[in-house]
Amino acid sequence: MSYFNQPIFIGNLEVKNRVFLAPLAGVSDVPFRRICQEYGAGLTYVEMLSANAINYRSHRTLQMMRRHPSESILGVQLTGPSAELVAQAAEFLDKQGFDTIDINMGCPVKKIVNNASGSAILKDPQRVWQTVKAVKAVSSRPISAKIRLGFTREGINVLKNSQQVAEAQAAMLTIHGRTRSENYSHPVDYDNLAKGLKTAKEKISIVTVGNGNVFEHISANKMRAETNCDAIMVSRGALGNPWIFQEILEQRRVEPTLEEWLDVVLRHLSYQKEHYEIKKVAVGLMKKLLVWYAKGFPSCKYLRDQVKSISSLEEAEEIFRSYAAKLPSDLPRHFFHDEEERELRQNYDPKYEMDRKLDRGVGDDCLQK
Ligand SMILES: Cc1cc2nc3c(=O)[nH]c(=O)nc-3n(C[C@H](O)[C@H](O)[C@H](O)COP(=O)(O)O)c2cc1C
Structure with a gap:
């Protein structure tokens, strides 16, 4: 059995393996999650929700919270402009039966950051601590945070923020190995990512998750080797390729016919x-x-x-x-198979193929009062 194919506990929540699907705004809806679950994703999340929209019971946001009966385990992620508002929304989410609640402290989208949410939280380590603490106080579920290395490269504060997440007794910490100001063409900074996860682990028993540029089993193994993370979170790697979960779990190239x-x-x-x-x-x-x-x-x-x-x-x-x-049915799919294509995929920003109006987790309407 591969390393990733082992169960893990996030607080008291048992997850069947260590390959998670990230919350993906405008993407990780019920149909997308079902397909990824069928190919092995151990934990999946509803796309990021706005605490304001939850607190106002926005119809669209309530729709986004729907869960299919086949989803035996499901997480939810939220962000908001203050610890109090995030906690108020988390209390509601807790009652909806989500198995775990993640706080987004990494979203780089301007609209979100200007609303003091997402990666804006990273600028204030005290707020990182307060937010996790406040959510823990209202929820019986395992609470986690997803952060970046910092707001800018000059302002990297991943050690401080990881420490705050651990001191607030979160059950899991995910780090995306870039800063807010870095786009996908910037390589993943494994060194700082590893240091952040290690700092949290030194404080408490916490599940550590590596995120960034996981596109197949090779890069999943690289993430594990470079950072010693307990689990990995797949993001762009799952777009058009749910087989990535099977590939990482089975540790072999999976090319469907x-x-x-x-x-x-x-x-x-x-x-x-x-x-x-x-x-x-x-x-x-x-x-x-x-x-x-x-x-x-x-x-x-x-x-x-x-x-x-x-x-x-x-x-x-x-x-x-x-x-x-028009093609032979046993033709294997070459999703990407050489260095050039690998690099193209690493630098690829899906927002150019997405209709921002439909990018519901980060769109205007979820922030409407
Ligand atoms: C379409 C899209 C939507 C995303 N939505 C979210 C989100 O709702 N919450 C979140 O924490 N990260 C979100 N992210 C960021 C990813 O989870 C991840 O941190 C980032 O893409 C780096 O991982 P990767 O290099 O493997 O793609 C999104 C990324 C993409 C491409």
Whole structure:
């Protein structure tokens, strides 16, 4: 059994393995999570929610909190402008039965930061401590924090913030190995990431999680080797590639055949149909996922171009079926297989393929009063 394929306790919560899916705004909805769970994700999260929106019981935010009966374990993540408001929202989340609550202290989006939320919290280590403490006081669930190395490279304060998270007795700490001001083209700083996790571990018994540039089992192993983290959190690596969980757990390259790939795309489409009542929302959210799926086979650019203009999920189904019918069903998918493609993926920022209006966790409406 691989290292990652071992169970782990986050506080009193038993998680079946050590490969988690990150909360992904505009992406980690019920259909996406179900597919990732089917390929082995040990823990998944609802996309980031705004404490303000929860406290105002925004209809859209309540919709985002929906859980499928098959989801036996599910985390939720929130952020907010003060420890009190985050705690007020966490009290509500606790009652909704989420298994664990994560506090986002890493979101770099301007709108969020200007609202003193997300990575803005990193600037004030005292607030890091207060926020974890306040949430712990109102929730019986294991509480965690997800941070970055600091707000800027010059202002790296990961040691202080990791210490604060541990001193406030969080059950888990995730560190994304970049600062707020660094985009994806900046390499992951394993050294500072490792130091942060180690500092927390020295204080208390806490689950430490490494995040950043995990795209296959090789980079998962690198994260573990460089940082000694207990678990890893996959983010961009899961976009269009739920097989990444199987790959890391089984420690081998997993390249689905065309037939297996089509089966997942169609299943995802059917979960989407089942989950969203409003067709326009279902199609809008699905488009970018289909663009991500539409990689790794011959002439996939043609497929991607077609996907961009779909107006229904049925149309998408037809496009994928007829594309697949033209190729041998046992053709393996080469998602990326050389150094150049690996580098391209590491630098790739999905926001250029996302409709920001649909980026619900970080959109305007979740901050509406
Ligand atoms: C589309 C997208 C949405 C994201 N949404 C969230 C979020 O809601 N909460 C969060 O903590 N991080 C979010 N992130 C950041 C990732 O979880 C992760 O920290 C970052 O992408 C680095 O990991 P990676 O290099 O493996 O992608 C998001 C990233 C992407 C690409």
